[in-house]
Amino acid sequence: MAGLAPFFLTGANAKIKVNGVTLAFCTDVSYTVTVNHTTPQVLGMYEGSSVEPLSYRVTGSFSIIKYTADATSDIPGRDPDGVSDRGNGVGSFTKETNPLKKFVKGFDIKNGADARTDQSLNPRELAKASSFTFEIFQKLPTGARSPQKRDGIKGFFDKITFQADSAVDALPVAKIRNCRITQADFKINKKNAAIQTFQFTALYVDEDTFRADFSGLGQQFA
Amino acid sequence: MAGIKPAFVTGATAKIKAGNITLAYAQDVSYNVTITTIPIETMGRYEVVTNEPVAYFVDGSLSVIRYTEAARNMDKTNPTGEGNGIGKWNLNGNAGEGSKGVNPGALIASETWDLEIFQKTDEGDVPAVVRLFDCRFTRKGGAINKRGVLVEQYAFNAILADDDSFDGSRSGDIDLS
Numbered sequence: 001m002a003g004l005a006p007f008f009l010t011g012a013n014a015k016i017k018v019n020g021v022t023l024a025f026c027t028d029v030s031y032t033v034t035v036n037h038t039t040p041q042v043l044g045m046y047e048g049s050s051v052e053p054l055s056y057r058v059t060g061s062f063s064i065i066k067y068t069a070d071a072t073s074d075i076p077g078r079d080p081d082g083v084s085d086r087g088n089g090v091g092s093f094t095k096e097t098n099p100l101k102k103f104v105k106g107f108d109i110k111n112g113a114d115a116r117t118d119q120s121l122n123p124r125e126l127a128k129a130s131s132f133t134f135e136i137f138q139k140l141p142t143g144a145r146s147p148q149k150r151d152g153i154k155g156f157f158d159k160i161t162f163q164a165d166s167a168v169d170a171l172p173v174a175k176i177r178n179c180r181i182t183q184a185d186f187k188i189n190k191k192n193a194a195i196q197t198f199q200f201t202a203l204y205v206d207e208d209t210f211r212a213d214f215s216g217l218g219q220q221f222a
Numbered sequence: 223m224a225g226i227k228p229a230f231v232t233g234a235t236a237k238i239k240a241g242n243i244t245l246a247y248a249q250d251v252s253y254n255v256t257i258t259t260i261p262i263e264t265m266g267r268y269e270v271v272t273n274e275p276v277a278y279f280v281d282g283s284l285s286v287i288r289y290t291e292a293a294r295n296m297d298k299t300n301p302t303g304e305g306n307g308i309g310k311w312n313l314n315g316n317a318g319e320g321s322k323g324v325n326p327g328a329l330i331a332s333e334t335w336d337l338e339i340f341q342k343t344d345e346g347d348v349p350a351v352v353r354l355f356d357c358r359f360t361r362k363g364g365a366i367n368k369r370g371v372l373v374e375q376y377a378f379n380a381i382l383a384d385d386d387s388f389d390g391s392r393s394g395d396i397d398l399s
Binding site for chain 2: 004006007008010011012015021022023024025076077078081082083084086088092093
């Protein structure tokens with residue numbers, strides 16, 4: 001009866017990526033898909049005559065334990081495991097400092113990794129702020145996943161492309177597309193680390209079992 | 223049947239190092255590794271499906287028989303003795319590093335330290351039996367009574383623990399990579 005490995009998705013084995021960038025100090029993630037409905041009530045009937053879908057909306061939030069830019073160079077001693085040298089403020093989520101990588105990402109149509117999450121919080125940049133992609137993965141032991149399973153699920157047309165680094169073994173769980181930050185909260189108190197919480201709204205949520213598709217196909221400019 | 227040497231780790235053969243300095247008057251050392259699990263419980267069955275690991279903690283305590291700087295007068299072999307208060311624990315080779323962990327004015331500059339438990343043998347240095355990485359003091363206390371010596375107790379927590387049978391490793395990712 002022995003031999004059970006950790007199987008379920010938990011906070012401890014979850015991996016979060018924003019535009020392909022790992023948020024290692026993320027503490028909470030949630031998202032909500034709301035499909036508004038209406039139930040037409042007609043004369044002569046007690047029950048509704050149907051349940052009509054009206055709209056589809058995605059919202060969510062995530063929190064990170066905040067540490068500052070330059071902390072790694074200015075605080076003496078060894079750095080905590082896994083911290084980035086540029087701090088993990090929202091301006092660093094998708095800020096590529098390597099010019100070569102920045103150039104390459106600029107042409108990465110699939111990932112759209114050139115987006116800057118901080119644009120959503122900067123009045124001057126709001127007009128040109130691009131959306132970003134938020135992904136949730138379940139980490140696996142290194143080498144556990146066979147290469148042929150790393151890409152995709154279901155058939156060709158239903159295939160969902162996640163941005164998991166092929167060197168990292170992770171199972172895709174959810175992909176939230178076209179996110180924009182709508183609210184940023186900062187909280188610190190006497191006995192806790194500083195926490196930043198970001199609310200976002202998005203257009204689609206794909207999950208490991210289906211892709212959320214564009215609903216207006218064939219109607220626009222037809 | 224004769225010729226058996228002491229083989230086990232006992233209090234008499236143990237050697238404790240904190241921040242790479244020997245705590246010669248350590249009296250007790252204990253540590254705990256706690257893995258928090260959550261039960262996956264579902265309707266329609268009595269037993270849990272699995273117990274999923276979600277967190278890992280290390281903590282422990284040690285106690286030291288305390289002597290003061292005045293003890294140098296009693297120990298002719300150590301005329302420069304300074305006592306073994308925590309302020310004299312030069313953890314990681316840094317003067318006064320031990321007291322930084324319990325001194326509010328110095329906490330911001332304090333560093334973590336590693337705790338190692340060795341088994342002394344007549345074959346020279348041997349690998350540590352237990353290693354606790356990145357320890358930090360969480361409590362300091364002391365007790366003395368009519369018929370005892372002053373013993374100071376220290377509680378600490380750590381990030382990782384391993385022993386001579388495996389190397390502990392971290393599970394996290396690099397941020398923003």
